[in-house]
Amino acid sequence: MGEFWPVPDVLAFLAGRWRAERSVRDLASGEAGRFEGTTVFGPLDGGGLLHEESGTFVWRGVPRPAGRTLRFLPGRAPGTADVTFADGRPFHDLDLTSGRHVSGHPCAADLYRGEFTVRDADRWRTVWRxxxxxxxxxxxxxxxxxxxxxxREAADGYAREA
Structure with a gap:
Protein backbone atom coordinates (compact mmCIF):
# COMPACT_ATOMS: atom_id res chain seq x y z
CA MET A 1 0.00 0.00 0.00
CA GLY A 2 2.93 2.34 0.48
CA GLU A 3 2.61 5.32 2.78
CA PHE A 4 0.39 5.35 5.85
CA TRP A 5 -1.39 8.41 7.21
CA PRO A 6 -0.53 8.99 10.91
CA VAL A 7 -3.47 9.53 13.27
CA PRO A 8 -2.60 11.39 16.49
CA ASP A 9 -5.98 10.59 18.13
CA VAL A 10 -7.78 7.44 16.96
CA LEU A 11 -11.09 8.32 18.66
CA ALA A 12 -11.24 11.77 17.06
CA PHE A 13 -10.37 10.24 13.67
CA LEU A 14 -13.04 7.53 13.82
CA ALA A 15 -15.92 9.69 15.10
CA GLY A 16 -18.69 9.95 12.53
CA ARG A 17 -20.30 7.87 9.81
CA TRP A 18 -18.43 5.54 7.43
CA ARG A 19 -19.39 3.46 4.41
CA ALA A 20 -18.12 -0.10 4.99
CA GLU A 21 -17.43 -2.69 2.30
CA ARG A 22 -16.07 -6.05 3.42
CA SER A 23 -14.96 -9.07 1.44
CA VAL A 24 -14.88 -12.41 3.22
CA ARG A 25 -12.84 -15.24 1.75
CA ASP A 26 -12.82 -18.78 3.08
CA LEU A 27 -9.37 -19.98 2.03
CA ALA A 28 -10.20 -23.62 2.82
CA SER A 29 -13.33 -23.88 0.65
CA GLY A 30 -12.65 -21.07 -1.82
CA GLU A 31 -16.03 -19.50 -1.08
CA ALA A 32 -16.41 -15.73 -0.87
CA GLY A 33 -18.96 -13.35 0.60
CA ARG A 34 -19.51 -9.61 0.80
CA PHE A 35 -20.83 -7.15 3.38
CA GLU A 36 -21.96 -3.64 2.46
CA GLY A 37 -23.27 -1.20 5.01
CA THR A 38 -22.63 1.67 7.35
CA THR A 39 -20.50 2.00 10.46
CA VAL A 40 -21.30 4.81 12.87
CA PHE A 41 -18.89 5.80 15.63
CA GLY A 42 -21.00 7.83 18.06
CA PRO A 43 -20.25 9.22 21.52
CA LEU A 44 -20.29 6.74 24.38
CA ASP A 45 -21.38 7.78 27.87
CA GLY A 46 -18.28 8.02 30.03
CA GLY A 47 -15.94 8.59 27.08
CA GLY A 48 -15.01 6.73 23.96
CA LEU A 49 -17.09 5.72 20.96
CA LEU A 50 -19.90 3.26 20.33
CA HIS A 51 -19.26 1.45 17.01
CA GLU A 52 -22.53 0.35 15.40
CA GLU A 53 -22.36 -1.45 12.08
CA SER A 54 -25.36 -2.46 9.98
CA GLY A 55 -25.85 -3.63 6.43
CA THR A 56 -26.29 -6.69 4.23
CA PHE A 57 -24.04 -9.75 4.13
CA VAL A 58 -24.23 -11.97 1.05
CA TRP A 59 -22.94 -15.53 1.46
CA ARG A 60 -23.55 -18.32 -1.05
CA GLY A 61 -25.77 -15.91 -2.97
CA VAL A 62 -28.12 -15.34 -0.03
CA PRO A 63 -28.38 -11.75 1.33
CA ARG A 64 -28.98 -11.39 5.08
CA PRO A 65 -29.12 -8.40 7.41
CA ALA A 66 -25.94 -8.16 9.47
CA GLY A 67 -24.56 -5.95 12.19
CA ARG A 68 -22.30 -5.69 15.19
CA THR A 69 -21.63 -3.35 18.08
CA LEU A 70 -18.24 -2.62 19.64
CA ARG A 71 -16.93 -0.08 22.14
CA PHE A 72 -13.80 1.97 21.46
CA LEU A 73 -12.52 3.24 24.81
CA PRO A 74 -9.60 5.59 25.51
CA GLY A 75 -6.40 3.52 25.58
CA ARG A 76 -3.52 3.56 28.01
CA ALA A 77 -1.40 5.87 25.81
CA PRO A 78 -2.72 9.21 24.50
CA GLY A 79 -4.49 8.91 21.16
CA THR A 80 -4.96 5.13 21.36
CA ALA A 81 -8.03 2.96 22.01
CA ASP A 82 -8.96 -0.30 23.68
CA VAL A 83 -11.69 -2.08 21.73
CA THR A 84 -14.21 -4.25 23.54
CA PHE A 85 -17.22 -6.26 22.50
CA ALA A 86 -20.64 -4.78 23.34
CA ASP A 87 -20.73 -6.82 26.58
CA GLY A 88 -17.39 -5.39 27.74
CA ARG A 89 -15.12 -8.36 26.95
CA PRO A 90 -11.73 -7.23 25.59
CA PHE A 91 -11.20 -7.50 21.83
CA HIS A 92 -7.99 -5.69 20.82
CA ASP A 93 -5.92 -2.53 21.21
CA LEU A 94 -5.66 0.14 18.50
CA ASP A 95 -2.83 2.60 17.99
CA LEU A 96 -2.85 4.43 14.65
CA THR A 97 -0.25 7.07 15.54
CA SER A 98 1.99 5.65 12.76
CA GLY A 99 -0.97 5.06 10.43
CA ARG A 100 -0.63 1.28 10.80
CA HIS A 101 -1.29 -1.15 13.63
CA VAL A 102 -1.27 -4.94 14.04
CA SER A 103 -3.19 -6.62 16.84
CA GLY A 104 -4.30 -10.09 17.79
CA HIS A 105 -7.25 -11.69 19.54
CA PRO A 106 -7.42 -15.33 20.67
CA CYS A 107 -10.96 -16.72 20.52
CA ALA A 108 -11.36 -20.28 21.78
CA ALA A 109 -9.19 -22.37 19.41
CA ASP A 110 -9.02 -19.61 16.78
CA LEU A 111 -6.54 -16.76 16.42
CA TYR A 112 -7.60 -13.45 14.91
CA ARG A 113 -4.81 -11.20 13.58
CA GLY A 114 -5.88 -7.73 12.51
CA GLU A 115 -3.94 -5.19 10.47
CA PHE A 116 -5.26 -1.62 10.45
CA THR A 117 -4.02 0.93 7.93
CA VAL A 118 -5.02 4.54 7.37
CA ARG A 119 -4.80 5.82 3.80
CA ASP A 120 -5.82 9.44 4.41
CA ALA A 121 -8.23 11.55 6.49
CA ASP A 122 -11.27 9.83 4.96
CA ARG A 123 -10.17 6.24 4.19
CA TRP A 124 -8.90 3.32 6.28
CA ARG A 125 -8.80 -0.47 6.04
CA THR A 126 -8.82 -3.52 8.28
CA VAL A 127 -7.63 -6.96 7.27
CA TRP A 128 -8.44 -9.77 9.70
CA ARG A 129 -6.86 -13.18 9.20
CA ARG A 152 -22.70 11.98 -4.04
CA GLU A 153 -22.84 10.00 -7.25
CA ALA A 154 -22.09 6.37 -6.54
CA ALA A 155 -19.93 4.18 -8.76
CA ASP A 156 -23.05 2.79 -10.43
CA GLY A 157 -24.11 6.32 -11.49
CA TYR A 158 -26.99 6.72 -9.05
CA ALA A 159 -27.04 9.67 -6.67
CA ARG A 160 -27.20 8.67 -3.02
CA GLU A 161 -27.52 10.77 0.11
CA ALA A 162 -24.50 10.42 2.33
Missing part, protein backbone atom coordinates in the same frame (compact mmCIF):
# COMPACT_ATOMS: atom_id res chain seq x y z
CA UNK A 130 -8.69 -15.88 11.16
CA UNK A 131 -7.07 -19.28 11.64
CA UNK A 132 -8.16 -22.23 13.68
CA UNK A 133 -9.13 -25.89 13.50
CA UNK A 134 -12.27 -25.12 11.47
CA UNK A 135 -11.47 -21.63 10.12
CA UNK A 136 -9.15 -20.17 7.52
CA UNK A 137 -10.60 -16.78 6.62
CA UNK A 138 -9.52 -13.37 5.36
CA UNK A 139 -11.87 -10.45 6.03
CA UNK A 140 -10.92 -7.16 4.35
CA UNK A 141 -12.96 -4.04 5.13
CA UNK A 142 -12.57 -0.68 3.44
CA UNK A 143 -14.05 2.34 5.19
CA UNK A 144 -14.78 5.66 3.48
CA UNK A 145 -16.00 8.62 5.52
CA UNK A 146 -19.47 9.82 4.60
CA UNK A 147 -19.84 13.59 4.39
CA UNK A 148 -22.88 14.73 6.37
CA UNK A 149 -25.80 16.10 4.39
CA UNK A 150 -24.39 15.91 0.87
CA UNK A 151 -25.38 13.84 -2.13
Missing amino acids: VRGPAKDLVLTTDYVREAAGCV
Whole structure:
Protein backbone atom coordinates (compact mmCIF):
# COMPACT_ATOMS: atom_id res chain seq x y z
CA MET A 1 0.00 0.00 0.00
CA GLY A 2 2.93 2.34 0.48
CA GLU A 3 2.61 5.32 2.78
CA PHE A 4 0.39 5.35 5.85
CA TRP A 5 -1.39 8.41 7.21
CA PRO A 6 -0.53 8.99 10.91
CA VAL A 7 -3.47 9.53 13.27
CA PRO A 8 -2.60 11.39 16.49
CA ASP A 9 -5.98 10.59 18.13
CA VAL A 10 -7.78 7.44 16.96
CA LEU A 11 -11.09 8.32 18.66
CA ALA A 12 -11.24 11.77 17.06
CA PHE A 13 -10.37 10.24 13.67
CA LEU A 14 -13.04 7.53 13.82
CA ALA A 15 -15.92 9.69 15.10
CA GLY A 16 -18.69 9.95 12.53
CA ARG A 17 -20.30 7.87 9.81
CA TRP A 18 -18.43 5.54 7.43
CA ARG A 19 -19.39 3.46 4.41
CA ALA A 20 -18.12 -0.10 4.99
CA GLU A 21 -17.43 -2.69 2.30
CA ARG A 22 -16.07 -6.05 3.42
CA SER A 23 -14.96 -9.07 1.44
CA VAL A 24 -14.88 -12.41 3.22
CA ARG A 25 -12.84 -15.24 1.75
CA ASP A 26 -12.82 -18.78 3.08
CA LEU A 27 -9.37 -19.98 2.03
CA ALA A 28 -10.20 -23.62 2.82
CA SER A 29 -13.33 -23.88 0.65
CA GLY A 30 -12.65 -21.07 -1.82
CA GLU A 31 -16.03 -19.50 -1.08
CA ALA A 32 -16.41 -15.73 -0.87
CA GLY A 33 -18.96 -13.35 0.60
CA ARG A 34 -19.51 -9.61 0.80
CA PHE A 35 -20.83 -7.15 3.38
CA GLU A 36 -21.96 -3.64 2.46
CA GLY A 37 -23.27 -1.20 5.01
CA THR A 38 -22.63 1.67 7.35
CA THR A 39 -20.50 2.00 10.46
CA VAL A 40 -21.30 4.81 12.87
CA PHE A 41 -18.89 5.80 15.63
CA GLY A 42 -21.00 7.83 18.06
CA PRO A 43 -20.25 9.22 21.52
CA LEU A 44 -20.29 6.74 24.38
CA ASP A 45 -21.38 7.78 27.87
CA GLY A 46 -18.28 8.02 30.03
CA GLY A 47 -15.94 8.59 27.08
CA GLY A 48 -15.01 6.73 23.96
CA LEU A 49 -17.09 5.72 20.96
CA LEU A 50 -19.90 3.26 20.33
CA HIS A 51 -19.26 1.45 17.01
CA GLU A 52 -22.53 0.35 15.40
CA GLU A 53 -22.36 -1.45 12.08
CA SER A 54 -25.36 -2.46 9.98
CA GLY A 55 -25.85 -3.63 6.43
CA THR A 56 -26.29 -6.69 4.23
CA PHE A 57 -24.04 -9.75 4.13
CA VAL A 58 -24.23 -11.97 1.05
CA TRP A 59 -22.94 -15.53 1.46
CA ARG A 60 -23.55 -18.32 -1.05
CA GLY A 61 -25.77 -15.91 -2.97
CA VAL A 62 -28.12 -15.34 -0.03
CA PRO A 63 -28.38 -11.75 1.33
CA ARG A 64 -28.98 -11.39 5.08
CA PRO A 65 -29.12 -8.40 7.41
CA ALA A 66 -25.94 -8.16 9.47
CA GLY A 67 -24.56 -5.95 12.19
CA ARG A 68 -22.30 -5.69 15.19
CA THR A 69 -21.63 -3.35 18.08
CA LEU A 70 -18.24 -2.62 19.64
CA ARG A 71 -16.93 -0.08 22.14
CA PHE A 72 -13.80 1.97 21.46
CA LEU A 73 -12.52 3.24 24.81
CA PRO A 74 -9.60 5.59 25.51
CA GLY A 75 -6.40 3.52 25.58
CA ARG A 76 -3.52 3.56 28.01
CA ALA A 77 -1.40 5.87 25.81
CA PRO A 78 -2.72 9.21 24.50
CA GLY A 79 -4.49 8.91 21.16
CA THR A 80 -4.96 5.13 21.36
CA ALA A 81 -8.03 2.96 22.01
CA ASP A 82 -8.96 -0.30 23.68
CA VAL A 83 -11.69 -2.08 21.73
CA THR A 84 -14.21 -4.25 23.54
CA PHE A 85 -17.22 -6.26 22.50
CA ALA A 86 -20.64 -4.78 23.34
CA ASP A 87 -20.73 -6.82 26.58
CA GLY A 88 -17.39 -5.39 27.74
CA ARG A 89 -15.12 -8.36 26.95
CA PRO A 90 -11.73 -7.23 25.59
CA PHE A 91 -11.20 -7.50 21.83
CA HIS A 92 -7.99 -5.69 20.82
CA ASP A 93 -5.92 -2.53 21.21
CA LEU A 94 -5.66 0.14 18.50
CA ASP A 95 -2.83 2.60 17.99
CA LEU A 96 -2.85 4.43 14.65
CA THR A 97 -0.25 7.07 15.54
CA SER A 98 1.99 5.65 12.76
CA GLY A 99 -0.97 5.06 10.43
CA ARG A 100 -0.63 1.28 10.80
CA HIS A 101 -1.29 -1.15 13.63
CA VAL A 102 -1.27 -4.94 14.04
CA SER A 103 -3.19 -6.62 16.84
CA GLY A 104 -4.30 -10.09 17.79
CA HIS A 105 -7.25 -11.69 19.54
CA PRO A 106 -7.42 -15.33 20.67
CA CYS A 107 -10.96 -16.72 20.52
CA ALA A 108 -11.36 -20.28 21.78
CA ALA A 109 -9.19 -22.37 19.41
CA ASP A 110 -9.02 -19.61 16.78
CA LEU A 111 -6.54 -16.76 16.42
CA TYR A 112 -7.60 -13.45 14.91
CA ARG A 113 -4.81 -11.20 13.58
CA GLY A 114 -5.88 -7.73 12.51
CA GLU A 115 -3.94 -5.19 10.47
CA PHE A 116 -5.26 -1.62 10.45
CA THR A 117 -4.02 0.93 7.93
CA VAL A 118 -5.02 4.54 7.37
CA ARG A 119 -4.80 5.82 3.80
CA ASP A 120 -5.82 9.44 4.41
CA ALA A 121 -8.23 11.55 6.49
CA ASP A 122 -11.27 9.83 4.96
CA ARG A 123 -10.17 6.24 4.19
CA TRP A 124 -8.90 3.32 6.28
CA ARG A 125 -8.80 -0.47 6.04
CA THR A 126 -8.82 -3.52 8.28
CA VAL A 127 -7.63 -6.96 7.27
CA TRP A 128 -8.44 -9.77 9.70
CA ARG A 129 -6.86 -13.18 9.20
CA VAL A 130 -8.69 -15.88 11.16
CA ARG A 131 -7.07 -19.28 11.64
CA GLY A 132 -8.16 -22.23 13.68
CA PRO A 133 -9.13 -25.89 13.50
CA ALA A 134 -12.27 -25.12 11.47
CA LYS A 135 -11.47 -21.63 10.12
CA ASP A 136 -9.15 -20.17 7.52
CA LEU A 137 -10.60 -16.78 6.62
CA VAL A 138 -9.52 -13.37 5.36
CA LEU A 139 -11.87 -10.45 6.03
CA THR A 140 -10.92 -7.16 4.35
CA THR A 141 -12.96 -4.04 5.13
CA ASP A 142 -12.57 -0.68 3.44
CA TYR A 143 -14.05 2.34 5.19
CA VAL A 144 -14.78 5.66 3.48
CA ARG A 145 -16.00 8.62 5.52
CA GLU A 146 -19.47 9.82 4.60
CA ALA A 147 -19.84 13.59 4.39
CA ALA A 148 -22.88 14.73 6.37
CA GLY A 149 -25.80 16.10 4.39
CA CYS A 150 -24.39 15.91 0.87
CA VAL A 151 -25.38 13.84 -2.13
CA ARG A 152 -22.70 11.98 -4.04
CA GLU A 153 -22.84 10.00 -7.25
CA ALA A 154 -22.09 6.37 -6.54
CA ALA A 155 -19.93 4.18 -8.76
CA ASP A 156 -23.05 2.79 -10.43
CA GLY A 157 -24.11 6.32 -11.49
CA TYR A 158 -26.99 6.72 -9.05
CA ALA A 159 -27.04 9.67 -6.67
CA ARG A 160 -27.20 8.67 -3.02
CA GLU A 161 -27.52 10.77 0.11
CA ALA A 162 -24.50 10.42 2.33
